[in-house]
Amino acid sequence: MIKPTVDIDWLTELLRDQFGQSPANLAAIESGLIASVFSFEIDGKGFVIRIATAQHAESLKKDQFIAGMLSPTAIPVPIVLHTGTMDDLHFAIAPKLPGVQLDQLPRQEYLNLVPAMIENLDDIRLVDVNSTQKYGYFDGEGVGPSESWPEYLLGIKDEQPEGTYYGKWHHLFNETFMDREFFDHVHNRMAALMEFCPSDRYLVHSDYGWDNVLAQDGKITAVLDWANALLGDFLYDVAWMDIYSPELDLRTQFKEHFRLHGVQVDNYEQRILAYQLHISLESQMFCSMMDGLDNYKWICDRTNYLLERG
Numbered sequence: 011m012i013k014p015t016v017d018i019d020w021l022t023e024l025l026r027d028q029f030g031q032s033p034a035n036l037a038a039i040e041s042g043l044i045a046s047v048f049s050f051e052i053d054g055k056g057f058v059i060r061i062a063t064a065q066h067a068e069s070l071k072k073d074q075f076i077a078g079m080l081s082p083t084a085i086p087v088p089i090v091l092h093t094g095t096m097d098d099l100h101f102a103i104a105p106k107l108p109g110v111q112l113d114q115l116p117r118q119e120y121l122n123l124v125p126a127m128i129e130n131l132d133d134i135r136l137v138d139v140n141s142t143q144k145y146g147y148f149d150g151e152g153v154g155p156s157e158s159w160p161e162y163l164l165g166i167k168d169e170q171p172e173g174t175y176y177g178k179w180h181h182l183f184n185e186t187f188m189d190r191e192f193f194d195h196v197h198n199r200m201a202a203l204m205e206f207c208p209s210d211r212y213l214v215h216s217d218y219g220w221d222n223v224l225a226q227d228g229k230i231t232a233v234l235d236w237a238n239a240l241l242g243d244f245l246y247d248v249a250w251m252d253i254y255s256p257e258l259d260l261r262t263q264f265k266e267h268f269r270l271h272g273v274q275v276d277n278y279e280q281r282i283l284a285y286q287l288h289i290s291l292e293s294q295m296f297c298s299m300m301d302g303l304d305n306y307k308w309i310c311d312r313t314n315y316l317l318e319r320g
Contacts, residue, residue: 012175013046014063014099024096025050025059028103033057041111041221042235044069044175049106056106058088065173067100069237071150074102076236079141079152079213085133086232109224109231123225124258127218127251128267130230135244137213145211145241154241159211160204162242163284166291167197176295187306188298196287196294196313203284206277212244219251245275249285253312279320286316 018036025033033050041047045060062070074090081089088104095101112120112127144154146162156162169178183190215222217238224232240246252260261282268275275281290313297306 012044012063012066013042014061016046016048016061016099020097021048021059021061024101025052027096028092028094042237044237057091057103058106059101059103061099061101064098064100068150070100070102072148072239073104073236075150075152076239077104079139080137083133083137085130085137086230087236088232088234107224107232107234109226111221112223112225113220115225119225121258122228123230124260124263126225126228126230127223128260128264130223130233131215131218131244131247131251131264132267132271132273134215134233134247135212139211139213139241142211142213142241148239148241159207159209159242162240163207163288164197164201164204166288167193176299179295179299182295182298186298186301187303188294189310192310193291193294196290196317199317200284200287200291203280203287206280207284208243208276208281210243211241214240214242214244214246216240216246216250218247219254243281243285245278245281246285246288249282250289252282253286253289253316256312283316283320287313290316 022032022036029052031052033052036048036050039047039049039058044066045062047058047060049056049058051057060070060073070093074093077087077089080087086107088107090102090104092103093101112123115123142148142152142154144156145159146154146156148154154162156165169180170176172178182188215233215236217235218233222233222235223230224234248261248264265275265278290309293309294306297309
């Protein structure tokens with residue numbers, strides 16, 4: 011388990027040190043894999059605290075960087091009010107924004123919000139990224155690891171440094187149900203599509219929806235948890251949402267949105283497929299690492315369908 015186990019008495023003491031009084035209505039929020047998240051109230055005002063180990067404290071810095079980056083925009087993200095460390099854990103405190111997680115809404119309410127989600131992601135597409143550098147999964151200073159977008163995408167087959175999320179992950183081919191031949195096949199098909207992927211850089215959330223977006227009264231009220239954010243092609247977010255919501259055909263809905271708003275998107279289908287194959291590759295790694303055989307079978311079946319559809 012990557013997220014730390016947090017003792018409530020320890021957390022109460024931390025918050026008392028920060029605010030000069032004990033918190034009210036302290037409660038855990040089930041969200042994410044890296045940070046433990048809690049909501050609480052001080053003088054009737056709501057707040058959220060995210061707590062991570064030193065190994066994953068960069069995700070907290072990244073949220074703070076994103077908050078500053080998006081401050082000139084209308085995209086609703088919480089401002090980080092306090093950061094710090096206590097014992098060997100790192101924390102960040104922000105106001106609690108209104109709304110309900112999308113995955114907790116009744117189905118029809120969720121469906122009614124799809125146009126607002128599309129508009130919100132298009133707003134993210136327009137964010138100024140001049141304060142950032144390079145491509146891929148960037149750090150708390152806004153610097154990505156790769157000199158090009160294809161370099162980042164193709165690099166998913168490589169092992170990562172010890173202490174990172176996946177680390178030296180190739181052992182999964184030998185120790186789990188992960189199929190090396192299928193992984194290599196998907197990677198090769200993705201590589202063949204790199205010629206269609208542009209070099210423009212955009213802000214990409216890469217985990218948009220479900221428990222990372224809040225809504226209220228038919229409007230998006232918060233976009234949370236930017237730990238997985240990338241610098242690259244904005245269509246990656248479209249690919250992400252579409253691959254995990256096949257019943258909505260979001261690929262077609264986004265394409266129509268871009269057409270109506272006069273957004274020129276060349277090689278749309280090829281780019282979407284390339285990014286969905288990249289998402290599949292990481293999902294195969296994640297499911298194998300987490301021993302999620304059913305989810306692994308689902309992503310492999312979904313990938314085969316996408317490859318056949320082309």
